Amino acid sequence: MGHELVGMSNARLVEVRRGIGFIFQAHNLFESLTACQNVAMAVELQGGFRNKREQAVAILEKVGLGHRVDYKPNSLSGGQKQRVAIARALVNRPQLILADEPTAALDKESSRNIVTLLQALAKEDGCTILMVTHDNRILDVADRIINLVDGYLESDTNPREFAAAHDPKNLDPKMFIL
Amino acid sequence: MDADVFLVSPQTLELSTSQSFPRDRLYQTQSIAGVARTMPVYVGYMQWRNPETRRSRALFAFAFNPRDPVFLMPEFDDPGLIAAMERPNTVLFDQRSRPEFGPQTPGTTTEVDRRQVVIVGNYTLGGGFTADGTAMMSDQNFLRFFSPRPLDRIDMGLIQLAEGADGETVVQAIDAKLPNDVLVLTKDEIIAREQRYWLIAASLGFIFGLGVAVSFVVGTVIVYQIIYTDISDHYAEYATLKAMGYRNWFLFGVVIQEALILALMGYIPGYVASVAVYELASRATSGTLPMSMNMGRGIFVLVLTIAMCSISGLISVRKVITADPAEVFS
Structure with a gap:
């Protein structure tokens, strides 16, 4: 976005x-607020006080939670909570989404749903998603994979090359011999 | 007491420890225009023996000429009561005196300072910080009970003004005429003087004031603890708000709101409880201690409570303000 973050004033931050x-x-949702209010908290930031509920409901419907609008996080499943969190992140159509292990606490199916949802919505709005993950079940949705090992860049490829490089058939059998 | 102007000795701190001054001073005022009637009042403590337990206890006594309308109470409209007061060795007994003084029914005979005394009537006044019970008697009986005190030295002079007379000018005229061995006060002034004594000069008022100050400090600390704990519990949520892009001012507002809610929720049961304590205290003293929950006091405490919670909130909000969202989730 063309800004140096380090040393920036509080207001600019x-x-x-x-x-x-x-x-x-x-997910870091507000426990005391319903799914809709959680999302509306983000809408308020942009000054959308009047139609915050409509905006929140619209985005919740997009993530498939139209029937859970007035549920509190406590009565939602892990996947649903994460979807509310996604709705909250997306509702203001940001240029960049930072996702920190969004699927870490989810099972395979929910993880898959969430990342495909993220991908679809990101394509729709044209925003960038930077996702940090250990979850290799969802790697195929990425357009670019940067492999970090112990703080060093190991590779920077697209999914196809990444898969080829990590195909067990290509592994050197010697690495299993001590 | 039914009077417009009061004369007391300048050495008198408050009514029950009055110093006497010459009765002549009171008579001197009669020549001043606007003075309608003057009434001397004598006060003193006497040892009242409870006729049942035979224990003596200090009783505060007022004495005056029974024909003077000194007190405003309706009991004194009864001429029979006045006549009874004029008989030797009689007193009127305060119905609100503490029960330790024994029976109060008219006709009860007991002893005061080795002299027989008969209760001939009752009235309703009530004691205070200094007196557990009161009695009233004629000046002639005062002479008997409080011998060798002479009647020409009085404790308080009451002056009733003629209709239409201006209190301030009469007070100034009296002040100018009398030597400075007496203090001339209007009714408002003497009430204020008594209150000031109890609130400021006496240790009693100071102790209450200190109590308020200490509870304010303790309350601030407790509320700080509550708010701080609550902030710690919701630290992640505050950090999330921050990560979403809410300004510090917003978090500030949230914490202050919380403090205000805490203040109001604490104030309401506190108010109810203190009204109950007031009631309890006034029952314990048979409704005689001048204690009341008035509007001003209630609002003063409410303001103190809100100030207390806001200060606590402002202290504890620092944790949120300095929170770096990136560090909270690491």
Whole structure:
């Protein structure tokens, strides 16, 4: 976005944060608010006080939670909570979404749903998603994979090359011999 | 007491420890225009013996000429009561005196300072910080009970003004005429003087004031603990708000809101409880201690409560303000 973040003033930092959607490993929803209100909290940031509910409901329907609009996080499943969190991150159409292990606490099916959903919505809005993950079941949705090992860049490829490089058939049998 | 202007000795701190001054001073005022009637009042403590337990206890006594309308109470409209007061060795007994003084029914005979005394009537006044019970008697009986005190030294002079007379000018005229061995006060002034004594000069008022100050400090600390704990519990949520791009001002507002809610929710049961304590205290003293929950006091405490919670909120909000969202989730 063309800004140096380090040493930025507090007020500028707030501006930058408003242009970024966050998805956390733990969903970090507000327990005392319903799904809709959780999303509306983000809408308020852009000053959309009047139609915040409509906006929130619309995005919740997109993530497939139209029937859970007025449920509190406690009565939602893990996948549903994460989808509310995604709705919250997407509702302001940010340029960048930072996702920190969004599928870590989810089973295979929910993980798959969530990443495909993220991918579809991102394509629709034309935003960038930067996802950090250990979950190799969802790697195929990525357009670019950067492999970090112990803080060093190991590879920077697209999914096809990445899969080829990690195909067990190509592994050197010697690495299993001590 | 039914009077417009009061004369007391300048050495008198409050009514029950009055110093006496010459009765002549009171008579001198009669020549001043606007003075309608003057009434001397004597006060003193006497040892009242409970006729049942035979224990003596200090009783506060007022004495005056029974024909003077000194007190405003309806009981004194009865001429029979006045006549009874004029008989030797009689007193009127305060129905609100503490029960330790024994029976209060008219006709009860007991002893005061080795002298027989008969209760000939009752009235309703009530004691205070200094007196557990009161009695009233004629000046002639005062002479008997409080011998060797002479009647020409009085504790308080009451002056009733003629209709239409201006209190301030009469007070100034009296003040100018009398030497400075007496203090001339209007009714409002003497009430204020008594209250000031109890609130400021006496240790009693100071202790209550100190109590308020200490509870304010303790309350601030407790509320700080509550809010701080609550912030810690919801730290992740505050950090999320911050990560979403909410300004510090918003978090500030949330914490202050919480403090205000806490203040109001604490104030309401506190108010009810203190009204109950007031009631309890006034029952314990048979409704005689001048204690009341008035509007001003209630609002003052409400303001203190809100200030207390806001200060606590402001102290504890620092944790949120300095929170770096990136660090909370690591």
